[in-house]
Amino acid sequence: MADGLDADPDLAFEHTPTSDQSFENALAKARDGTRLTVDDAIELLTTGSDDDGIDPQRKEQVLEAADRRRAEVVGEEVTFVANLNNNVTTACDVGCLFCNFKDAAQRFERDHDGENDGFTKTPAQSREIVDDALDMGIYEVCSVSGLHPAFALDDEHRGVLETLDDPDVQYTPPEAYDVDPGTYVEQIDAMNVDGVHVHSMTPEEAYHARRGTDWSYEEVYRRLRDAGLDSVPGTAAEILVPEVREAICPGKIGAEEWLTAMEAAANVGLDITATIMYGHVENAAHRAVHLQRVRELQDRTGAITEFVPLSFIHPETPLYRQGLVDGGASDDEDELMIAVSRLFLDNVEHIQSSWVKYGDEQGLKMLSCGADDFMGTILSEEITKRAGGDYGEIRTFDQYAEMIESIGRVPVERSTDYRKRRKLDADDAPLGPLLGPRADGSPMLDGVPEQPPAADD
Ligand code: SF4
Incomplete structure (x- = not known):
């Protein structure tokens, strides 16, 4: 493959990483700011290479243009x-x-007597966790969850689900489980403490929150907004190309539905973000098409505050265990993904480097490949950790300031929407947040909030 990935040879994709463009032309367009095409992006992502591997000299040219x-x-x-x-x-x-x-949700049921390492939190537990973190100075709570079969949007939605007799609509009443997660509206309302910014309800969760009804995504997001939702994470995007989704997440909403949900969130006044999860079975053509779909969404909405490339973390995933992939993206591919995101998405201001996915050293390198945001303090991380990621769960303000200054850049605490900003100086350590509702500049780490016990504890 032209992009150097060792994808499953049995997967015959319609999209292949070839183009009629030359690398030189694509680079010239990138340098002078001409809007790039999918073919241009393929050339830049592959460095124009027709065989495995990345041309190191050409890669540096792409990174320089992006920086x-x-x-x-x-x-x-x-x-x-x-x-x-x-x-x-x-x-x-x-x-x-x-x-x-x-x-598996069945493991959370009252009459299940096997092992369960997972957890479910009640709305009251979520509120307590957010309340504790507010004392540490957080600005934002980010909440992304599994699609618990007992979840309903609100009481009205639960009423619909309770009376529905449709085996295609997955619903099990909360009484069947050890822990009742409540409704989505109750969870959002519970996390909405003292004006903290609530960043939650991906398109996949919004789909779950309207199952069994003909409610529009606008209606769903309106109710969530009224409960305290401030912005929507653009995860669950993975790769917005049907043939890739069929291979890696056939049970998930389709690319069109993801885009419809995001547009609906923007239509009711919510900011949104967008992601790409790459480095598994897809090739550079899929990544390029994905970027185009995100750029079109931003042309229509103007609501995307940042784009977040997420490199696939493979060790503990079924894709890897079943031999469908040999591993994740290489450092070269990661760097080019960040760089081409910056060059292609001429209508998205911020590109994020994720220390959870790349680690500190490579995460910092990404800030010289086109990225300008270095994520958040996080405090607790389950999704990447469970996939086999091992870059930890928290970064303090002192660590942030030191790391960012070490590459000659200026550390800035921001609000979720980037509208509030505050410069930091590592010489002023110990540093803490000032933008959160209860933030007073104290370092965050006098105490990390504890997670509630797992559901079967
Ligand atoms: S990524 Fe898929 S399987 Fe995993 S929690 Fe989300 S919807 Fe469920």
Whole structure:
């Protein structure tokens, strides 16, 4: 394959990483700021190579162009947000092959007597966790969860699900489980403490929150917004090309539905983000088409605050265990993904480097490949850790300031929507957040909030 990935040879894709463009032309367009095509992106992602591997000299040319563009668009500041991850439940039966976060929902049922390493939190537990983290100075709570069969959008939706006799609509009443996750509206309302920014309800979760009804995504997001939802994470995008979704997440919503849900969230006034999860079975053509779909979404909505490339973490996933992939993306591919995201998405201001996926050293390198945001403090991380990632669960303000200054850039605490910003200086350590509702500049780490016990404890 032209992109150097060792994908399953049995997967015959319609999209192949070939183009009629030359690398030189694509690079010239990238350098002068001409809007790139899918063919241009394929050339830049593969460095024009027809066989396995990346041309190191050409790669550096792409990275340089992206770094220059980053400097023109956002300058030298590197942002991050004081946030908390609060995953509500690991119960999920969707069965995505790249995911090791989920646990079969049946294991959470009262009459199940086997092992269960997962967890479900009640709305009261979520509120307590957010409340504790607010004292540490967080600005944002980010919440992405499994699709627990007992979840309903709200009481009205539960009423519909209770009376529905449709085996295709997955619903099991909360009484069947050890722990009742409540409704989505109750969870959002519970996390909405003292004006903290609530970043939650991916398109996949919104789909679950309207199953069995003909409610529009606008209606679903309106009710969630009224309960306290502030913005929507663009995860569950994976690769927005049907043939890839069929291979890695056949049970998940399709690419069109993801785009419809995101547009609906934007239509009711919510900010959104967008992601790509790459480095598994897909090739450079899929990544390029994905970028185009995100750029079109942004042309229509203007609501995407940041784009987040997420490199596939493979060790504990079914895709890897079943031999469908040999591993994840190489460092070269990671760097080119960040760089081409910056160059292709001329309408998205911020590109994120994820230390959870890349680690500190490579994460910092990404800030010279086109990225300008370095994620958030997180405080607790389950999704990547369960997939076999080992870069930890928290970064402090002192660590952030030191790391960012070490590459000659300016550390900046930001709000989720990037509208509030505050510069930091590592010489002023110890540092802490100032933008959160209860933040007073104290370091965050006097105490890390404890997770509630697993559902079967
Ligand atoms: S990625 Fe999300 S929807 Fe898919 S199995 Fe994992 S938790 Fe469930």
